[in-house]
Amino acid sequence: MxxxxxxxxxxxxxxxxxxxxxxxxxxxxxxxxxxxxxxxxxxxxxxxxxxxxxxxxxxxxxxLGSGIAVTTVGASNAQVADAVAAQAARFTHTCFMVTPYEGYIEVAERLNRLTPGDHEKRTVLFNSGAEAVENAIKVARLATGRDAVVAFDHAYHGRTNLTMALTAKSMPYKHRFGPFAPEVYRMPMSYPYRDDLGTDGVAAAKRAITTMDKQIGGDEIAAIIIEPIQGEGGFIVPAPGFLTTLAEWARENGIVFIADEVQSGFARTGSWFASDHEGLVPDIVTTAKGIAGGMPLSAITGRAELLDAVHAGGLGGTYGGNPVACAAAVAAIDYMAAExxxxxxxxxxxxxxxxxxxxxxxxxxxxxxxxxxxxxxxxxxxxxxxxxxxxxxxxxxxxxxxxxxxxxxxxxxxxxxxxxxxxxxxxxxxxxxxxxxxxxxxxxxxxxxxxxx
Missing domain, CATH: 3.90.1150.10 (Aspartate Aminotransferase, domain 1)
Structure with a gap:
C-alpha cells in the first residue's frame, strides 16, 4: 500500500x-x-x-470495528476530508429534487458500474441503510403488484417500522416497538455451523423454497431480501449454492431478489460486494455504511426496468444524496479502487x-x-x-x-x-x-x- x-x-x-x-x-x-x-x-x-x-x-x-464497517478507508481519510471541505465551501444542500447537482450523478454512475451484473441499472440515493431497504421493498412491490416480502432467520435490516419487521432479533431492535408492517414472512437461513444441513446450500435453499411455496405461494411474493453475509445476526456466511438457488427460483417466479449489502459491501469481503463471491446478480442491491467514508449516504441500485417503473416523485427525500456526502462517496470509492x-x-x-x-x-x-x-x-x-x-x-x-x-x-x-x-x-x-x-x-x-x- x-x-x-x-x-x-x-x-x-x-x-x-x-x-x-x-x-x-x-x-x-x-x-x-x-x-x-x-x-x-x-x-x-x-x-x-x-x-x-x-x-x-x-x-x-x-x-477493529470501523464504526460498524463504515470507516473502510479510515476515519479521516485525506482525500475524503478534502472532498468534503471543498464541497461544503460551495454548497451543503440544495435538495436534488429541487436543484440537482453533478455529485449525485457521479455516485450513481459508480454504483451502476461496480454492483454485480452488466445489465442496465439505475440508482437512487438516501441517507441510511434502513431507508435504502424500505425503498427497495417499495420498488419491488410496485413493480410486481404483489405484497408479500420474504426475509430470513438471523436477518438485520434496520430500525424503522418495515425494517424492524424484516429484522429477526427482538431484543433490542424490536421489543415492544410494534405493531410492525404486515406481509413479511421469515424463512430458515443457511447457517452451516448450526444448521442440520451443514454445508449443503442447495438443500437449505430448497427447504426455504418449499416453505415459501406452502406458506405464501411464489406468485404472491414481491421480494426476497437477504444479506449475502449476515451482519448483526452473526456474520453468517451461507453455504455455497444457497444464494444462487434462491435467486434462480426468484427469477422463475417473477420475484425481485434484493441483496442487502449495507454491511458487506464496498471492498469489505475481498471483493467489491459479497454477492460477487458466488457470482450472484441481484435485481436490486442496497448499500450504505462503507460507501462514503463516514458521511451518511445510502443507495439502491437495480435493474433499470424496476426503478424506472416508479411514478414521478415516488422515490426521494429532502436529504437523500446530500452533496457533501456525495463528494465523500466519490472520493472514497475512487480511493478504494486506486489502493x-x-x-x-x-x-x-x-x-x-x-x-x-x-x-x-x-x-x-x-x-x-x-x-x-x-x-x-x-x-x-x-x-x-x-x-x-x-x-x-x-x-x-x-x-x-x-x-x-x-x-x-x-x-x-x-x-x-x-x-x-x-x-x-x-x-x-x-x-x-x-x-x-x-x-x-x-x-x-x-x-x-x-x-x-
Missing part, C-alpha cells in the same frame, strides 16, 4: 480505559442523552486515523484467518471461525454443549478494551466477536490487535479451567 497516516499507528495507553475525561463525559451524557442509546465502548473519541482511535484521555486504541482495497481485505484475511483457526484448535470455546476478507467472526460456545456463550463474549470484548483494542460483538445469541478493521490498517497494528484478542480469549476461556484443576 501507499497509504500515509496522520496519527501514529500504534496502541498506547496513558490512563485506565475509560480514563477520567471519558468518565466525566459519561456523566454529562447521562443528563443529556436518552438512557437507552447504547455505546459498546465507554470511551469518547477525540481523533481517529488509519487503524487507531484516540480518546479524550490520550489513549490510542486499535480500531485496491478489495485486495487489501483479502490480505487481512490471509493474516487473520490462519491465526484465528489455530487459536480455535487450542481453545474449545471457539466453536467457529468464519467470514470473508475483513469481515470475520469468532463464535464462542460452551465447549461441553455447544450452547452460545454470550457471557464469555462480553468478557473477551471487555478485556480487550482494557488493553486498548475496540472489538464488536453480534449474533442472534450475542456470542459472536466480529472483526471489521479499517482496510487501511497497517499489518503491524492488525497483528498487535490480534495478539490482544488472543490474550483476552485465553484468559477468559481457559483461566476458569486452570483454576478448577
Amino acid at each position: 501507499t497509504i500515509s497516516y496522520r496519527l501514529p499507528q500504534q496502541r498506547t495507553l496513558s490512563t485506565a480505559v475509560p480514563g477520567p475525561r471519558s468518565t466525566d463525559l459519561a456523566a454529562r451524557r447521562s443528563a443529556a442523552v436518552a438512557a437507552r442509546v447504547g455505546s459498546s465502548a465507554p470511551v469518547y473519541a477525540a481523533d481517529a486515523d488509519g487503524g487507531v482511535i484516540v480518546d479524550v484521555d490520550g489513549n490510542s486504541l486499535i480500531d 485496491d482495497l478489495p485486495g487489501r481485505a483479502a490480505h487481512i484475511a490471509e493474516i487473520a484467518v490462519p491465526r484465528l483457526k489455530a487459536l480455535a484448535e487450542q481453545i474449545p470455546a471457539i466453536g467457529d471461525v468464519r467470514g470473508r476478507g475483513a469481515m470475520l467472526a469468532i463464535e464462542l460456545v460452551d465447549p461441553q454443549t455447544g450452547a452460545p456463550d454470550a457471557a464469555l463474549t462480553k468478557a473477551v470484548t471487555t478485556a480487550a478494551l482494557a488493553e486498548g483494542v475496540i472489538l464488536l460483538s453480534c449474533g442472534t445469541f450475542g456470542n459472536v466477536i466480529r472483526l471489521l478493521p479499517p482496510l487501511v490498517i497497517p499489518d503491524e497494528l492488525l497483528l498487535d490487535g490480534l495478539s490482544v484478542l488472543e490474550s483476552a480469549l485465553r484468559t477468559a476461556a481457559l483461566a476458569p479451567a486452570v483454576t478448577a484443576s
Whole structure:
C-alpha cells in the first residue's frame, strides 16, 4: 500500500480505559442523552486515523470495528476530508429534487458500474441503510403488484417500522416497538455451523423454497431480501449454492431478489460486494455504511426496468444524496479502487484467518471461525454443549478494551466477536490487535479451567 497516516499507528495507553475525561463525559451524557442509546465502548473519541482511535484521555486504541464497517478507508481519510471541505465551501444542500447537482450523478454512475451484473441499472440515493431497504421493498412491490416480502432467520435490516419487521432479533431492535408492517414472512437461513444441513446450500435453499411455496405461494411474493453475509445476526456466511438457488427460483417466479449489502459491501469481503463471491446478480442491491467514508449516504441500485417503473416523485427525500456526502462517496470509492482495497481485505484475511483457526484448535470455546476478507467472526460456545456463550463474549470484548483494542460483538445469541478493521490498517497494528484478542480469549476461556484443576 501507499497509504500515509496522520496519527501514529500504534496502541498506547496513558490512563485506565475509560480514563477520567471519558468518565466525566459519561456523566454529562447521562443528563443529556436518552438512557437507552447504547455505546459498546465507554470511551469518547477525540481523533481517529488509519487503524487507531484516540480518546479524550490520550489513549490510542486499535480500531477493529470501523464504526460498524463504515470507516473502510479510515476515519479521516485525506482525500475524503478534502472532498468534503471543498464541497461544503460551495454548497451543503440544495435538495436534488429541487436543484440537482453533478455529485449525485457521479455516485450513481459508480454504483451502476461496480454492483454485480452488466445489465442496465439505475440508482437512487438516501441517507441510511434502513431507508435504502424500505425503498427497495417499495420498488419491488410496485413493480410486481404483489405484497408479500420474504426475509430470513438471523436477518438485520434496520430500525424503522418495515425494517424492524424484516429484522429477526427482538431484543433490542424490536421489543415492544410494534405493531410492525404486515406481509413479511421469515424463512430458515443457511447457517452451516448450526444448521442440520451443514454445508449443503442447495438443500437449505430448497427447504426455504418449499416453505415459501406452502406458506405464501411464489406468485404472491414481491421480494426476497437477504444479506449475502449476515451482519448483526452473526456474520453468517451461507453455504455455497444457497444464494444462487434462491435467486434462480426468484427469477422463475417473477420475484425481485434484493441483496442487502449495507454491511458487506464496498471492498469489505475481498471483493467489491459479497454477492460477487458466488457470482450472484441481484435485481436490486442496497448499500450504505462503507460507501462514503463516514458521511451518511445510502443507495439502491437495480435493474433499470424496476426503478424506472416508479411514478414521478415516488422515490426521494429532502436529504437523500446530500452533496457533501456525495463528494465523500466519490472520493472514497475512487480511493478504494486506486489502493485496491478489495485486495487489501483479502490480505487481512490471509493474516487473520490462519491465526484465528489455530487459536480455535487450542481453545474449545471457539466453536467457529468464519467470514470473508475483513469481515470475520469468532463464535464462542460452551465447549461441553455447544450452547452460545454470550457471557464469555462480553468478557473477551471487555478485556480487550482494557488493553486498548475496540472489538464488536453480534449474533442472534450475542456470542459472536466480529472483526471489521479499517482496510487501511497497517499489518503491524492488525497483528498487535490480534495478539490482544488472543490474550483476552485465553484468559477468559481457559483461566476458569486452570483454576478448577
